[in-house]
Amino acid sequence: MKAIQYKDYGSSDVIEQVEVPKPSIQIENDVLIMVKAAGVNPIDIKTRMGIMKKTRPVQLPFIPGGEAAGVIAAIGSNVSKFKVGDAVIALTRKSAYTEYVTANENLVVLKPQSLSFEAAASIAVTIGTAQSVLFTEGKLEEGQKVLIQGGGGAVGGAMVQMAKAAGAYVIATASGKGVALAKSLGSDDVIDYKFQDVAAIINDVDLVADTAGGEAQVNLFRVLKPGGTLLSIATPPSQELARRYNVEARFVASNITSETLQNGIDLIDAGKFRPVVSKTFRLEEAASAQDFVTAGGVNGKVVLLVE
Known part of the structure; x- marks a missing residue:
């Protein structure tokens, strides 16, 4: 073969x-x-x-x-x-x-x-990773505010849809065609990170889900409320910054199972995920x-x- x-x-x-x-x-x-x-x-x-x-x-x-x-x-x-x-x-x-x-x-x-x-x-990977970050590790609840760094990407787009289906207020960063995509997937706000400073616009966020890492991650600490959480699937976040801003920050390795995948399948069947x-x-x-x-x-x- x-x-x-x-x-x-x-x-x-x-x-x-x-x-x-x-x-x-x-x-x-x-x-x-x-x-x-x-x-x-x-x-x-x-x-x-x-x-x-x-x-x-x-x-x-x-x-x-x-x-x-x-x-x-x-x-x-x-x-x-x-x-x-x-x-x-x-x-x-x-x-x-x-x-x-x-x-x-x-x-x-x-x-x-x-x-x-x-x-x-x-x-499989996008839904499983989104489930791990938002709910298994992030404990996202209805009514909370979540910022998704990279909402136009594969995993970020899944996070946008799953967070929205859970009743969260969803903010996404994106650029180019990703801005329109993140909006179409249900983001309440979309920040074009190439032209806008997300930390100057957004604050009081409960959970940041970072799919990009790098230098942009440093700016994400500023949008969190005290006691908030930053989870990254890209690069381990700075513990020094976490202490400075009084937040929790850690790298997350997704734990994908048939159960976490089935949660996404259920959303597809309900017309809440594409x-x-x-x-x-x-x-x-x-x-x-x-x-x-x-x-x-x-x-x-x-x-x-x-x-």
């Missing part, structure tokens, strides 16, 4: 298309999925570049890809939730850039009939897809189509 892999860490030049044996079920609670589409995430690029060697080492050669949508081709002897032929969304952790992949049934959910496979492949796919590439264009994500400014998710 076709697969995308790399044998060494490095730039996108290390990515190659190869023929590898079709996987078989080795664990009784796994399912085998015929992949129709796979999501492309920043973690795929960081892993390929070797940035994650210490925290998330991989065995080379490595087939990337942490999420997929497709059709179940076989099931393990202990699988009870699914049957062959079910259309599903899976958090695979690895090896989704291929024609077939295995996944534990506890990291798989049924694909909503309203979603195409390409849309379905865009949501996936946003920025651009699709063919499987053999995986290097170009990763370069597109690396370039930044992507509004929505990048997806690989497997034919």
